[in-house]
Amino acid sequence: MTEIERKFLVLNDTYKTEAFAQKRITQGYLNSEPERTVRVRTKADKGYLTIKGESNASGTTRMEWETEITLADAKQLLAICEKGIIDKTRYEVKAGNHTFEVDEFYGDNAGLVIAEVELTDENEAFEKPEWLGQEVTGNERYYNAYLSQKPFTTWK
Amino acid sequence: MTEIERKFLVLNDTYKTEAFAQKRITQGYLNSEPERTVRVRTKADKGYLTIKGESNASGTTRMEWETEITLADAKQLLAICEKGIIDKTRYEVKAGNHTFEVDEFYGDNAGLVIAEVELTDENEAFEKPEWLGQEVTGNERYYNAYLSQKPFTTWK
Numbered sequence: 001m002t003e004i005e006r007k008f009l010v011l012n013d014t015y016k017t018e019a020f021a022q023k024r025i026t027q028g029y030l031n032s033e034p035e036r037t038v039r040v041r042t043k044a045d046k047g048y049l050t051i052k053g054e055s056n057a058s059g060t061t062r063m064e065w066e067t068e069i070t071l072a073d074a075k076q077l078l079a080i081c082e083k084g085i086i087d088k089t090r091y092e093v094k095a096g097n098h099t100f101e102v103d104e105f106y107g108d109n110a111g112l113v114i115a116e117v118e119l120t121d122e123n124e125a126f127e128k129p130e131w132l133g134q135e136v137t138g139n140e141r142y143y144n145a146y147l148s149q150k151p152f153t154t155w156k
Numbered sequence: 157m158t159e160i161e162r163k164f165l166v167l168n169d170t171y172k173t174e175a176f177a178q179k180r181i182t183q184g185y186l187n188s189e190p191e192r193t194v195r196v197r198t199k200a201d202k203g204y205l206t207i208k209g210e211s212n213a214s215g216t217t218r219m220e221w222e223t224e225i226t227l228a229d230a231k232q233l234l235a236i237c238e239k240g241i242i243d244k245t246r247y248e249v250k251a252g253n254h255t256f257e258v259d260e261f262y263g264d265n266a267g268l269v270i271a272e273v274e275l276t277d278e279n280e281a282f283e284k285p286e287w288l289g290q291e292v293t294g295n296e297r298y299y300n301a302y303l304s305q306k307p308f309t310t311w312k
Contacts, residue, residue: 036238
């Protein structure tokens with residue numbers, strides 16, 4: 001029930017040719033506060049409800065609870081979410097023993113691409129693909145919940 | 157996925173002797189806004205996560221989505237809820253073809269007792285027990301989400 005991950009910007013789109021899978025994601029928030037984020041997601045043909053607590057000081061670790069729900073339920077719950085539905089494609093890319101999830105955003109967040117890698121402990125080493133850019137772990141502006149309220153295209 | 161119910165105050169505690177079951181409930185909110193209420197509940201030895209949308213004009217009908225979760229998960233989620241955990245005993249009382257749920261509140265809501273009956277349509281008739289008091293359907297002050305933020309003992 002704890003998620004440890006690091007997050008990076010992406011330098012170019014070569015990750016697309018390396019991806020072994022890609023899925024369309026739409027997601028909204030029943031609460032976008034970082035202390036108690038409640039997310040509704042459709043991912044390909046499945047639905048998910050996910051609850052996250054506050055991050056630790058370094059921003060790597062966060063309580064996460066998730067359950068699969070029907071696609072129909074997810075759509076009905078998306079309809080009562082806060083304004084600011086996020087639309088993106090998630091590419092999965094292998095690098096050594098890890099899989100990076102690379103999110104290419106659309107709509108109000110177009111132009112933004114974020115790569116995440118999940119770790120089993122905060123200091124675990126991992127292979128860095130050549131397209132991996134600046135680390136943004138713990139920067140709340142890159143939280144999807146934040147992006148739903150203050151989209152990338154509105155940033156100064 | 158739609159809940160139709162009417163809500164009443166209670167005149168005396170004779171409902172207790174008529175009850176065929178009673179269970180202790182604790183509940184908190186990941187979002188207490190009426191437009192997108194997200195509730196975490198423990199009820200006896202089970203856990204539940206419930207999401208409700210906005211009510212219709214008469215206050216009787218509300219979108220409701222619920223899933224059972226483990227008691228351990230419910231306790232972990234209660235720990236990240238907004239301040240204002242609600243503690244109550246729910247008594248179940250038969251009256252004709254319906255079952256009333258009568259909630260006796262403790263703690264900051266001590267002194268408050270609310271009875272609810274679930275209907276299959278808004279105009280369905282139902283038998284009124286002699287202990288049933290004033291109707292408060294649609295009065296947001298009696299929503300548990302509201303009571304978690306503005307408890308009964310703080311009302312003027």
